[in-house]
Amino acid sequence: MTEKLYAPLPTTAGGFKTVLADPPWRFQNRTGKVAPEHKRLGRYATMSLDEIKALPVNDVTAKNAHLYLWVPNALLPEGIEVMESWGFRYVTNIVWAKRRKDGGPDGRGVGFYFRNVTELFLFGVKGHMRTLDAGRRQVNMIETRKREHSRKPDEQYSIIQNCSPGPYLEMFARYPQAHWTVWGNEADEDITPQGKVYKGYEGGEIESTPPLENHERLTKDSEIAVGKLLRDEYETGKSIKDLAAENDYSIARVRRYLNLVDTQLRPQGRTPSVQYNN
Template sequence: MTDEPYAPLPTTAGGFATVLADPPWRFQNRTGKVAPEHKRLGRYATMSLDEIKALPVSDVTAKNAHLYLWVPNALLPEGIEVMEAWGFRYVSNIVWAKRRKDGGPDGRGVGFYFRNVTELILFGVKGHMRTLDPGRRQVNMIETRKREHSRKPDEQYELIQSCSPGPYLEMFARYPQPHWTAWGNEADEDITPQGKVYKGYEGGEIESVPELDTHERLTKESELEVGKLLRDEYDLGKSIKDLSAEHNYSIARVRRYLRLAGTHLRPQGRSKALKASLS
């Protein structure tokens, strides 16, 4: 059972047309680092599969409705069970690809078999209701950087609102949003959600050429990708000194990345002449 009982689900006239839910799933191993209950990490209490399935979601949703259900990769079968218990049928999914600041996959994810760099939103339909027109053009992927443990990307709200009609209900909400009815133990704006922000998980924009601390290193794969981007700028006439100043990299780092990308380096002093010929 959860540490604190949940309030009854909210209701609205005609029922909610769209539900977003991020249940506190319980893993079989409740002491490992994957588990939310890991005491040293201080995360949150969980619910059993039967407790989640028993929530009367069907009673508070419209005859025709959409469900966006977050589920860990390891609990995909349980996610389908919950969706069916709530009166929805599975039709598709949206993948959250967790990125580093340089745009590469965030390989710091956990998992017993693979390093998880993705998480799924299962998309289900109750009754008969297609997505709105923008949904026919929306790709089923969100690519953002991670933040606090279990915090999902804010980009999901704009995506959902463009693809599915209101009124909107967010279950197990932690950061209440405008135009949404929020429900959950951490839904009140006066409550600070649990979950630490670890170094490297501060969110922010994905950078094509990332900002790096003096001693910060990238993976070989990422160094090659950055080297290719620097090479493109270099081939357009920028000097190594220009690239160093613009991206706050040492000249040695710029040279190494350019060489890694197979760049033919110009003799020193040629960049100004090249720029003049290109102008």
């Protein structure tokens, strides 16, 4: 299947230093709704584990290189196998937490044992190469809303480029990016990737503040998103006390979120004057 569906891997002088791959994993239950090749759902063709492992990634990468590999939660062992077959050792992972509009977990995920609201982004190293300086500050979580089936968050590209050096290769690419060499049977810009866009899966920013317990914390990206929402309300004239009551947040939490997005806070006890046109 590999030879029929895909052209040979591209090469570059000295080898690619960073590879991003989102293989078309094949699930054991190929008729269920989680199966990508389900005929009625019309998503995409898949490859066997052996076919994925046989891809000569080791031959086109530099002596020291990084690999970012998407793998479904249920296929974590297979993901580790693929990394090793490609010449990389597993180091750590980034978790994609799929969110609703209000920032809460998107419970529409599928799974035989639990509803999956996360997906794993494995990070591997070939040879010896640390992440760039930005990697020391990068948290290992991406929190965004889901898009069409199998499409990964665009935030992955900025994270990778900030943390790992080029030249960059994206395998099984579907939405080509600037500064990346792409490879895959849907990588051509003239090809429309398979995967229907369902209502509520259009991606985008968090649009309302999520309910939180007093002790519950969001990641930095989600705190910034919520802070922006609170700032918009605050700038209409609402007080911090109003925002705390409306969202069932503590005053300290509201103040911290507002400060996080550089909100110009009014002196306590004052609200802006409102002008009315006759």
